[in-house]
Amino acid sequence: MSLELLRKLANSMMPLPNHEWEALAACWHPVQFKRKEVITVAGEVEKYLYFVNAGVQRLFCLEGDKEATLLFTYTGSFSGIMDSFQLQQPSSAYLETLTASDMLRMSYTDFDRLTLQYPTIERWVRLGTVAALSGLLERHKELLSFTAEQKFRKLLTRSPHVLQLIPHKYLASYLGIDPATFSKLLGTVKL
Amino acid sequence: MSLELLRKLANSMMPLPNHEWEALAACWHPVQFKRKEVITVAGEVEKYLYFVNAGVQRLFCLEGDKEATLLFTYTGSFSGIMDSFQLQQPSSAYLETLTASDMLRMSYTDFDRLTLQYPTIERWVRLGTVAALSGLLERHKELLSFTAEQKFRKLLTRSPHVLQLIPHKYLASYLGIDPATFSKLLGTVKL
DNA sequence: AGAAAATCTTGGTGCAGATCAACATTTTAT
């Protein structure tokens, strides 16, 4: 069980004192998932916080018969349905793997104990949550004001690597456009 | 300076011990703003956390020459640019009043001291932030999958009161649709 | 109260992008 990536991310957010880090590190347990496996179902309460050691996952909602992809998580990032986990309320989203995934997870019981016991960890979690909020606000702005082409271009410049990593139909769903439109836009830019 | 509404909201989120509540209460200072006043400008770091005793405000971004309204704040809710405030990073949004507003505010210095000194308050802030994240995710889903009409109807059922409270052009901007379209949709439902 | 500014309504037009469909290509499973 490798905590290397996690430690790196943790330090970049806000360095934790040794004692806190050790308490935190002790609470993670390894889990593996196959490709296309649904980890959490909408309506359930998220029981775990995940950290991705390898693989790609996506978080999405069902609205009628359409899927709306909220975000992707990758090797080296946290994963899970954050609001459902922290508030222990039913989730409105699904979490599934896109590739076979090697992850660490922490139960809510441990999480709750850690945050109550160590103010530094409580703060660390808050700052992580705010960072997530900040990113979501940024995307929100784009959804409100960008055309399909603008959203597409922004994706290309911000994270070109996802083109190879993630099936285009999910990227289209992430941008809120039709897969066919995504494919056509791709054609205009490749030349 | 009335802390009544604030206390009510605080208790509904997570009751604070008396001592913490008093420390918190001591940090708020009253401010008034006129109608249409810009409180925080994009690019600046948000210096204050606000609580609304009376009035309506909106948070928006400029994208080219278009405005995208991210959210409204009302009497009895917190206000301010949360991510910029908590991370003390430049904001990408503006905060302005829609009506003359009677608010309380707390400086970042006090906020930071309080959260470091009182773990209960740190936790209280975290849970508030997660709740905000949760609401934003819900809206995000709608932006990704709803048509103009669906977004409009959802607004009507969820918060019909805003129709009288907020100029329709801002509601349109909040939904990411054209003001003229909003007006036409309104015509179809009134009959 | 009256003038000025802001907002709302309504009709007409155009186009970005959804939808449909058939085929090509890539990926996965056995």
Add this chain to the structure above:
DNA sequence: ATAAAATGTTGATCTGCACCAAGATTTTCT
């Protein structure tokens, strides 16, 4: 290695909604 399933491409059509514009109405300021 091969079949089967999933994903991507491309063209043709159709439509929801943005855009424009002019007049009506409401709200704000002095």
